[in-house]
Amino acid sequence: MSARVTVIGTGYLGATHAACMAEIGHEVLGLDVDPDKIAALRSGRVPFYEPGLEELLAKHVASGRLRFTTSYEEVAEFGDIHFSCVGTPQAAGSNAADLRYVDAVIENLAPLLAGRPALVVGKSTVPVGTAERLAGLMPEGTELAWNPEFLREGFAVEDTLRPDRLVFGVRSAEAEERLRAVYAPVIEAGTPVVVTDFPTAELVKTSANAFLATKISFINAMAEVCEAAGADVSMLAQALSHDTRIGGRFLRAGVGFGGGCLPKDIRAFMARAGELGVDQALTFLREVDAINMRRRTRVVDLAREAVGGSFLGRRIAVLGAAFKPDSDDIRDSPALNVAAQIQLMGGNTCVYDPKAMDNARKSFPTLAYAVSAQDALRGAHVVLHLTEWQEFRDLDPVALRATVTEPYVIDGRNALDAARWRAAGWTYRGLGRP
Structure with a gap:
């Protein structure tokens, strides 16, 4: 069943996720704070090289199933399932992850979701404990889930449409149900699903790497x-x-x-x-x-x-x-x-x-x-x-x-x-x- 999905952050992970969500049948709105990147994506161009991605993105931009914006207000109005796909680079002067972009998504989005039955889904690779902290910033009625990505550059489209597993870090049966609905075509194709808690979901990606x-x-x-x-x-x-x-x-x-x-x-x-x-x-x-x-x-x-x-x-x-x-x-x-x-x-x-x-x-x-x-x-x-x-x-x-x-x-x-x-x-x- 088609859903209205947003993807926040349109770098390597986000642009791929947005195009693939459109490919499996959803209406998708992507957001980025970089207007030049948004202009490129709106014209069907991907500002980096990934085999097969530009063709997929251009196809769904042309069909109208995939759109892009710089407005958090538009994102909040558009959908009830919001994927956060921003980067977590190494912090300057430290080995720790720089979480400023992950935090910025919640700081900008959460106030706009008050009173909405929304699900915010983190896909970024983060230190264990991050999801627990961010969950405390969600307004009443909005829930957080963690769904780590496992993309290989050069195979990102294939890894999104036909992953070797899906991991859902959730706190409620409703959040699990909503994620299963979003990924229904992928799951029906035989992809195994691992449902777990926040810290385990976060550790799956860091442990794999x-x-x-x-x-x-x-x-x-x-x-x-x-x-x-x-x-x-x-x-x-x-x-x-x-x-x-x-x-x-x-x-x-x-x-x-x-x-x-x-x-x-x-x-x-x-x-x-x-x-x-x-x-x-x-x-x-x-x-x-x-x-x-x-x-x-x-x-x-x-x-x-x-x-x-x-x-x-x-x-x-x-x-x-x-x-x-x-x-x-x-x-x-x-x-x-x-x-x-x-x-x-x-x-x-x-x-x-x-x-x-x-x-x-x-x-x-x-x-x-x-x-x-x-x-x-x-x-x-x-x-x-x-x-x-x-x-x-x-x-x-x-x-x-x-x-x-x-x-x-x-x-x-x-x-x-x-x-x-x-x-x-x-x-x-x-x-x-x-």
């Missing part, structure tokens, strides 16, 4: 051991993947994780554990974070070794700027972090990425940028493969051999065909591989 980060850092720690022992971390990961207790996902060693979720979420998780007096329970996450950051330094060290010990007068091609493929998100990007480190050491770095160039230029204006992978490699003394776009996997190492000054490639994602590059005359160096 902490586990994934731990798994990635584990295989990267094994890569360090493999390099010291002369072993091959890729073959090690393949052998481990056949163990059904472990599985193969997130076991690819490389330059480590980045983005707007895992790094800041594990730090916020540690900070919140300290506030709760159980900081020792998450001490291991400090090493998870440290291993991850060490991988970037390792790539810099390998690159310096490849060019003879000094970056001065050397050209370094960096393939990748986004923190992962199928995204233009450069938040905490390992690729750009490595490029910037090398530049500070005197290297002439040149970066190319299929989708993230505009964002990279805004945040790292002093780096040099190329118009293509071939352009980035021209005259390079070493090539760093740091974001595993399919475009880079498809590069012809034979044709590129004549483009570079030195045919040396460091595969920071262990995603290139090592035998193919070596056969073309390149020195190939993977991470944790002989």
Whole structure:
């Protein structure tokens, strides 16, 4: 049954959620305080790259099922189910989460809901205890629920329309019933639903991210051991993947994780554990974070070794700027972090990425940028493969051999065909591989 749904915050999470709510049949009104972003969305344009999202959004903007506004008053009048989808970045000078945007939603919306039978649904990743605090700010007749998101950049539309689970943190049967009605087409398709309390719902997302980060850092720690022992971390990961207790996902060693979720979420998780007096329970996450950051330094060290010990007068091609493929998100990007480190050491770095160039230029204006992978490699003394776009996997190492000054490639994602590059005359160096 169709409902009138609002989505507050139209960044990566909110724009995706709004378009997908329209796709499953609801009338949707999205809100953002940025008028330029709202103008873009009203014209059917998404101000970031996510496969399939712009087409979906444009379709429902054109049909009239999806609209956008900057008015909280219009949001309060429009619907009775309001999804809060704002960001929770890392606070300046602290590992804790910055909750100012989450708080602002409630501060602006709650007074307008007095006397209305509304349900406010938080989707942001927040420290445990946040929902309990916000619930106390709801006016009489309005209820809070927590429904964490589990989106993977590059697969956000699929993850919203066909998630592997839905988690409802609720305090009443009525709130659960209303959420089940909103997600009815998704649930009817077979998606399991976990109904729980506020703190458990909040912990599901932070725990999931902490586990994934731990798994990635584990295989990267094994890569360090493999390099010291002369072993091959890729073959090690393949052998481990056949163990059904472990599985193969997130076991690819490389330059480590980045983005707007895992790094800041594990730090916020540690900070919140300290506030709760159980900081020792998450001490291991400090090493998870440290291993991850060490991988970037390792790539810099390998690159310096490849060019003879000094970056001065050397050209370094960096393939990748986004923190992962199928995204233009450069938040905490390992690729750009490595490029910037090398530049500070005197290297002439040149970066190319299929989708993230505009964002990279805004945040790292002093780096040099190329118009293509071939352009980035021209005259390079070493090539760093740091974001595993399919475009880079498809590069012809034979044709590129004549483009570079030195045919040396460091595969920071262990995603290139090592035998193919070596056969073309390149020195190939993977991470944790002989």
